[in-house]
Amino acid sequence: MNRRAPFGELLERVDQWxxxxxxxxxxxxxxxxxxxxxxxxxxxxxATGTGKTLAAWIGPLVEGMAEPQPTAPGCRLLWITPxxxxxxxxxxNLREAMEGLGVGWRLERRTSDSPQHLKNKQLRQLPxxxxxxxxxxxxxxxxxxVLPQLATTRCVxxxxxxxxxxxxxxxxxxxxxxxxxxxxxNLRAWGISATLGNPDxxxxxxxxxxxxxxxxxxxxxxxxxxxxxxxxxTQIERFPWAGHLGTRQTQGVVEAIEGASxxxxxxxxxxxxxxxxxxxxxxxxDWAGLIxxxxxxxxRQVRQWVEEHLRLGRLRAVVCTSSLDLGVDFSxxxxxxxxxxxxxxxxxLQRAGRSGHQPDGKSRMVFVPTHAMExxxxxxxxxxxxxxxxxxxxxxxxPLDLLAQHLVTIAIGGGFTREAMLExxxxxxxxxxxxxxxWHWVLDHITTGxxxxxxxxxxxxxxxxxxxxxxxxxxxxxxxxxxxxxxxxAAIQVQWMKGGALGTVEESFIARLKPGDKFxxxxxxxxxxxxxxxxxxxxxxxxxxxxIPRWMGGRLPLSAELSGRLRQRLEEAASGIFRGPEMxxxxxxxxxxxxxxxxxxxxxWLIESTTAKDGFxxxxxxxxxxxxxxxxxxxxxxxLSRLQPISLSMACNEYGLLLHSDQVWDLHQAIARGWLAPNxxxxxxxxxxxxxxxxxxxxxxxxxxxxLVHLGAPGRPKSMRQQQASSQLIFDxxxxxxxxxxxxxxxxQEALHLQLxxxxxxxxxxxxxxxxxxxxxxxxxxxxxxxxxxDRLRDRVSSESxxxxxxxxxxxLECLAADEPTDAEWSLGAKDESGVETAPRATAGRKRKG
DNA sequence: TATTCCCCGCCAGGGT
Numbered sequence: 001m002n003r004r005a006p007f008g009e010l011l012e013r014v015d016q017w018x019x020x021x022x023x024x025x026x027x028x029x030x031x032x033x034x035x036x037x038x039x040x041x042x043x044x045x046x047a048t049g050t051g052k053t054l055a056a057w058i059g060p061l062v063e064g065m066a067e068p069q070p071t072a073p074g075c076r077l078l079w080i081t082p083x084x085x086x087x088x089x090x091x092x093n094l095r096e097a098m099e100g101l102g103v104g105w106r107l108e109r110r111t112s113d114s115p116q117h118l119k120n121k122q123l124r125q126l127p128x129x130x131x132x133x134x135x136x137x138x139x140x141x142x143x144x145x146v147l148p149q150l151a152t153t154r155c156v157x158x159x160x161x162x163x164x165x166x167x168x169x170x171x172x173x174x175x176x177x178x179x180x181x182x183x184x185x186n187l188r189a190w191g192i193s194a195t196l197g198n199p200d201x202x203x204x205x206x207x208x209x210x211x212x213x214x215x216x217x218x219x220x221x222x223x224x225x226x227x228x229x230x231x232x233x234t235q236i237e238r239f240p241w242a243g244h245l246g247t248r249q250t251q252g253v254v255e256a257i258e259g260a261s262x263x264x265x266x267x268x269x270x271x272x273x274x275x276x277x278x279x280x281x282x283x284x285x286d287w288a289g290l291i292x293x294x295x296x297x298x299x300r301q302v303r304q305w306v307e308e309h310l311r312l313g314r315l316r317a318v319v320c321t322s323s324l325d326l327g328v329d330f331s332x333x334x335x336x337x338x339x340x341x342x343x344x345x346x347x348x349l350q351r352a353g354r355s356g357h358q359p360d361g362k363s364r365m366v367f368v369p370t371h372a373m374e375x376x377x378x379x380x381x382x383x384x385x386x387x388x389x390x391x392x393x394x395x396x397x398x399p400l401d402l403l404a405q406h407l408v409t410i411a412i413g414g415g416f417t418r419e420a421m422l423e424x425x426x427x428x429x430x431x432x433x434x435x436x437x438x439w440h441w442v443l444d445h446i447t448t449g450x451x452x453x454x455x456x457x458x459x460x461x462x463x464x465x466x467x468x469x470x471x472x473x474x475x476x477x478x479x480x481x482x483x484x485x486x487x488x489x490a491a492i493q494v495q496w497m498k499g500g501a502l503g504t505v506e507e508s509f510i511a512r513l514k515p516g517d518k519f520x521x522x523x524x525x526x527x528x529x530x531x532x533x534x535x536x537x538x539x540x541x542x543x544x545x546x547x548i549p550r551w552m553g554g555r556l557p558l559s560a561e562l563s564g565r566l567r568q569r570l571e572e573a574a575s576g577i578f579r580g581p582e583m584x585x586x587x588x589x590x591x592x593x594x595x596x597x598x599x600x601x602x603x604x605w606l607i608e609s610t611t612a613k614d615g616f617x618x619x620x621x622x623x624x625x626x627x628x629x630x631x632x633x634x635x636x637x638x639x640l641s642r643l644q645p646i647s648l649s650m651a652c653n654e655y656g657l658l659l660h661s662d663q664v665w666d667l668h669q670a671i672a673r674g675w676l677a678p679n680x681x682x683x684x685x686x687x688x689x690x691x692x693x694x695x696x697x698x699x700x701x702x703x704x705x706x707x708l709v710h711l712g713a714p715g716r717p718k719s720m721r722q723q724q725a726s727s728q729l730i731f732d733x734x735x736x737x738x739x740x741x742x743x744x745x746x747x748x749q750e751a752l753h754l755q756l757x758x759x760x761x762x763x764x765x766x767x768x769x770x771x772x773x774x775x776x777x778x779x780x781x782x783x784x785x786x787x788x789x790x791d792r793l794r795d796r797v798s799s800e801s802x803x804x805x806x807x808x809x810x811x812x813l814e815c816l817a818a819d820e821p822t823d824a825e826w827s828l829g830a831k832d833e834s835g836v837e838t839a840p841r842a843t844a845g846r847k848r849k850g
Numbered sequence: 851t852a853t854t855c856c857c858c859g860c861c862a863g864g865g866t
Contacts, residue, residue, distance in 0.1 A: 082858060112860050119862085135859045169858070244853045269855065279852090296857060322856040340854085347856090370853080477861070484859050544851095553855040626854085653854090794853080 007037050010065045014058055017100045028220050029055040035216035036155070037062060042190040043203040046220020048350065049329075049357035053159065055218065056190050057094060060129075060155040064103035070128050074152030076105065078180070079131040080173060081159045084111045085307065085327045087131045090159065094129065105129050110136050126150070134164065134173045135484040138406070141179060142480055144414035151183040158206060160326060161191040162346075165202055166393030168402050168485035168705065174205055174428040175406045182424050185212055194350060197392035197561070201429075205395060209432040225362040226352050226385060230369065230378055231256070232585045245272060246339050246370035247279050253337055254283050256366045260335035262310065263317040266351050267339045270295040270321055271550040276339060277319040277523045287316055293523040294320040297491070297551055298503040302522060325350050331358055340370045341377045341654075344559035345384040346391045371787065372589055373655065375582040377558070380565035382580065391559045397749070398431055400742050401706035402485060403442050407468070408707060409483065411446070411461045412476050415469035418443070441742050443468070445706075451738035452708075452730065460707065478710050487701040489552060493535045494521060502526075502538070505549040510536050513547065520545035557625030557757060558654040567602045567623055574599035593783045597776040605771045608785055609667050610778050616664040619785045621656035622764045627757035629657040631689060632764060638688030639675055640665070651792035658788040667775060678765045685758070694751035695744070696731055702747050703727035 011033065018025055028044075029051060035042050036059025046052045060077045070076075079094070081087050091109050098107060105128035110119060112135075122130075126149040132140070140146055156177065164170040181187050191206040193199070203215055231252035257263045257280075265280075267273045277293040292306045292315055303323070309315050313332030318324070325347070336355045342348040352365040367378045384390075403425065410416050416424075422439055425431045444450060447468070449458025460475050461468050470476055491504035502522045513519060513528050518541045520526070527541035558566075569583060573590045593599055600606040600621060608619040622632065629652040637648045637659060646665060651658040685691070703709045709726045734741045752758040781789050790806055 084859080116862075133859060139860075163858080167858085245851095247852070272854080275852065323858095325857070477863095480861050482860080486857090486859050488859090548852080551855070553857085555855050790853090 006066055007062055010062045013065065014062065014101065017097075020100075026051055026055075026220075028052075028218050029058065031216075032056065032218045033059045033062065035218065036060065036188065036190065039186075039188065040214050040216040041188055041203075041207045041211060042216045042218060043199065043206065044190065044192045044218045044220055045195060045199050045202075046218075047224040048194060048353035049361060050220050050224060052192050052220045053090070053093070054097075055220065056157050056159075056192050057097065059190075060157075061097060061101055061103050063154065064098070064105050064128070065101055068102060069104045072152065073125060074149040075126045075128060075130055076152065076154055077129040078137070078150075078153050078156040079129070079159065080134055080137060080156065081131065082133065082163050082169065083160075083327060084113060084133065086159065087111055087133065089328045091131050094131070098129070107131075110140070112136065122146075134169050134176060137176050138172060138409055138483050139480060141176065141409050142412040142476070142483075147183060147414060150180060153180060153184060153187060155188045155190060156180060157190045157192065159192045160194070161202060161206060162193040162196045162393055163326060165205055165395055168396055168399050170205065170393075170395055171399055171402055171428075171430045172406070172485060174208075174430050175402070175425065177206065178208060178424050178428045179410065181208060181427065188213060194346070194353075195388065195390045196346060197390050198394075201395075202393070205429045208427040209429050210427050224353065224356075226349070227362060227364045228352070228367065228378075228382060228385070229365070230367045230375060230582050232375065232581055233369070244268075244340060244370050245275060246368045247275065249368045250279050250283050253339075253366075253368060254280065256335060256337055257317045260364075262313055262315060262330070262332040263335040263337055264324055264330075264333055264351075264354050265317055265319045265337040265339060266324075266342075267319065267321055268341075268343075268556065269550070269553070270297055271548055272339065273319045273321050274520055274523070274548050278520060280317070280319065281523075290314075290316040292318045294318050294323055296321065296323045297505065297549075298522055299501040302502060322347075324354065329357055330354065331361075333357065334364065336363070336365045337368060338365055339368045341374045341558070342381070343556045343562065343654075344391050345381055345389060345562055346559075347556075348381055349385065349390065372586060372783075373787075375586050376569050377562065377566055379580050379582040380562055380569050383565045383568065384561060389561055389565070391561050395430060398434060398438075399705075399750075400438065400442055400746055401702045403431065403434075404446050404706040405479075405483065405485075407442065407446055408460055408470065408479050411468045412470045412479060415464075415467040417466050418468070421468075438742065445743075450741065451733055458708070479707060482704070482707055482710050485705050487704045492531070494526070494538055495535055497529060497537050497539055505536070506551055509547070509549045517547070518543065518545045519547045519549060521549055554754075555627060557627045557760075558623075559625070560760060560763075563623045563625065563654075564602075567600070570599055571601040574601055589783045596780070597778050597782045597784075598774050600774060603771055605768065605773050606784075607667065607773065607775045608778050608782060609775070610781055610785065611664060612781075615660055615662045617781070617785070617789070618659045618667060619656055619782075619788060620659075621784060623655050624760045624764045625757060626652055626654050627755070628760040628764060629653070631685070631756040631758065631761045633657045633659065634688045635681075635684055635761070635765075636675065639684060640670060643670055643673055643675065649792060651788045653787055653791060656784060656788060658785070658792055660792060671773070671775075676765070676768050678769060681762065681765055685752075685761070689752075689756060691748055691752060694755055695747040696728065698751040698755070699731045699744070699747040700724055700727040702743050702750070703730055706743060708743075 015025065032042060032044055032055035044052045044055050079090060081090060087109050095107050098105060107129040108127040110122055110130060110132045123143050123146055126146060158173060164173055177189060189206050191202060193202055196202060203217065207215055231249050265276060267276055273293055273295050280291060281287060294303055294306045306318055307328055310318055310330050311328060333355045336352050338351060342351060352363040355364050356362045369375050426434065446461045447459060447463060449455060452458040461470055490507055492507050492510050493504055494502045510531055515528055515530055517528050518525055525541045525545050526538040529537045529539055574594065578584050578587055590599060597608050598606055606621045610617040633650040633652055637650060640646055644665060646661050649660045708730050734744050
């Protein structure tokens with residue numbers, strides 16, 4: 001059958017339709033359409049706002065044009081998005097395209113907030129085009145009746161695939177795709193992704209380990225233009241302390257916002273967003289009503305209001321967190337402000353791309369450093385952007401908790417047989433390598449409950465002849481409520497006395513307040529009236545808040561790629577090269593670092609030690625990110641304590657770590673005795689890091705995903721304490737009766753990698769072998785050391801006396817500091833860098849005027 | 851003035 005000729009004609013109609021809208025197709029869009037129509041899988045990789053969604057949906061729609069009214073029932077196009085907000089947006093755009101092109105398909109959305117009657121209708125008859133999330137699609141698989149309708153699906157598009165693939169949500173998507181491929185072996189899978197470091201793996205994960213169709217990789221359009229500026233503080237402190245708010249730069253940010261029509265101000269934490277919102281409003285009270293705040297702990301209604309007004313171009317600025325990294329298309333936004341380090345190149349590009357979000361638009365970002373070294377980070381980020389070096393997204397390694405969940409899902413939706421199912425899941429990249437024994441363990445886990453076999457609720461799946469199915473209606477209902485991999489933290493609802501939710505804060509925060517106390521939240525000053533049944537009732541207040549909530553959350557460590565570029569910039573500086581305004585501004589500080597100690601090159605490890613009145617300080621600078629440094633500090637402390645009795649305190653930041661002790665110890669001797677040796681690393685990590693305690697805490701998430709604990713109905717959640725208690729109970733049972741349980745092992749592995757960044761920790765220790773060790777004893781704290789000293793002090797003294805001490809230390813250091821060097825001095829200094837081992841260099845600092 | 855903890859998802863049958 002010749003399908004090419006009619007498609008050619010239909011593609012001309014696509015051209016006409018685009019022409020009417022004033023567009024002409026980009027080359028990569030045409031490539032994508034052709035590849036799709038010739039029956040390929042596809043992977044579209046491009047910056048945001050370059051027209052890549054259009055590249056993905058025209059192909060399937062052209063097929064729809066060939067079939068103006070569906071001849072047989074069933075789904076044709078499945079569109080998977082990671083966010084409900086994106087689903088809404090996509091629905092509107094897709095509908096417009098379908099109408100314009102004369103595609104007579106029904107188009108619907110299915111997410112948790114879809115009306116119940118629509119969901120019911122969809123179970124009887126799926127629309128031809130369905131937009132949904134991985135979780136909702138997974139849920140759909142629990143309904144055996146819809147499977148024949150899913151079998152008619154020709155194309156599944158996964159939007160923002162880069163966002164999903166690094167998490168269990170991505171693995172869940174892989175499992176769903178495997179099921180869809182089983183239903184229709186000729187299903188075409190198309191991924192849409194922003195630039196990422198491992199595009200080949202992204203494609204492989206999407207199409208599975210044994211694809212039947214060819215894959216076409218489509219590079220989207222030309223690179224998006226990015227204009228990057230920094231607000232450089234007029235006076236760079238030579239000894240930057242580990243500040244993090246950056247509110248000193250308020251005036252610069254106000255001016256930037258004034259110069260743009262609509263601005264997104266990204267901060268790294270929710271508390272920081274609250275603080276910046278207040279700060280901006282204090283600087284410009286006339287902006288009341290024109291600026292807004294948006295983060296993940298605000299109520300959906302509040303956030304939707306902000307998104308809507310942003311879309312309509314009615315807001316001068318929105319202060320936000322990653323909550324606006326993705327999502328709806330804000331074409332009014334023409335400037336992005338990034339407060340503090342973005343910590344990764346991908347995140348920087350993603351956020352910058354929120355401005356000028358249209359084909360041939362230009363992105364503009366203004367960077368606000370919160371301490372001096374962040375200027376070097378931004379300089380490093382520029383290099384990475386130029387080189388298009390973006391982080392990889394590393395998918396989790398074969399999560400068996402999720403596999404257990406998926407198997408129950410399939411067992412509910414019509415059941416499965418042992419062999420066919422194993423074959424199916426081995427077509428995913430995630431489980432391609434699953435061993436027979438792992439497989440049997442998971443199967444046993446869901447059918448007998450393993451060590452919990454005495455309790456019927458853990459024997460969820462039953463075997464009827466050769467099929468594994470679920471019959472218990474209560475188990476079915478519970479499972480449907482528990483599908484997904486996101487495990488939320490406990491939270492207290494904040495709401496007005498009259499009703500109307502504002503958002504959530506943590507229980508521990510509210511517990512510290514008493515009625516009548518004022519706190520800042522959702523950009524308002526609120527007075528706590530009372531706390532009843534997990535709800536904090538508040539009324540509006542004025543004046544200064546007593547507190548600003550903070551939330552627990554993941555910590556974003558400096559990415560390895562960005563860190564590598566940062567070290568490169570420091571190496572350049574060591575040779576007297578300062579490219580760009582950021583590095584120029586850092587000159588005095590880096591000069592001092594080099595004069596007093598050393599500026600490490602990339603093949604060098606710098607260790608500094610300082611003997612001060614209050615003890616002995618040892619600083620190491622692996623530049624491996626805060627998480628890995630925390631693990632490393634614990635590890636090195638543990639090893640040291642085995643070499644000699646010693647009591648240590650520690651501090652970490654993104655660049656290095658500090659070990660402090662009251663007594664002086666011999667650094668060289670410790671190194672000689674294997675303090676830094678890479679051997680016995682595993683044992684020492686296990687010995688020093690209380691891995692089992694971390695695993696115990698992390699087990700809650702695994703128990704939840706694998707279906708061992710349930711959460712209660714939505715809206716009436718079980719309390720955190722209940723959840724934690726039941727998962728702890730199970731953990732204890734396993735530990736006692738089934739210690740080799742694979743979920744326990746998974747808990748240990750995930751705790752090590754997610755909470756301690758064990759991969760980078762290992763890399764750091766391994767790299768010591770090939771690196772040159774530079775050990776410097778310094779008379780005073782160097783610019784690299786200073787923030788760590790401050791960090792350690794912060795835990796010990798009140799904030800007022802801390803500030804005083806910091807000022808005094810700063811002044812003392814400034815007095816010792818040398819004047820800024822000439823270029824000649826830099827290059828002169830660069831020559832005498834041969835020494836691995838040098839005497840204290842602090843004397844090199846000359847007298848400073850005044 | 852504030853000095854380091856992102857984000858995303860999720861049910862369904864029986865009653866009027």
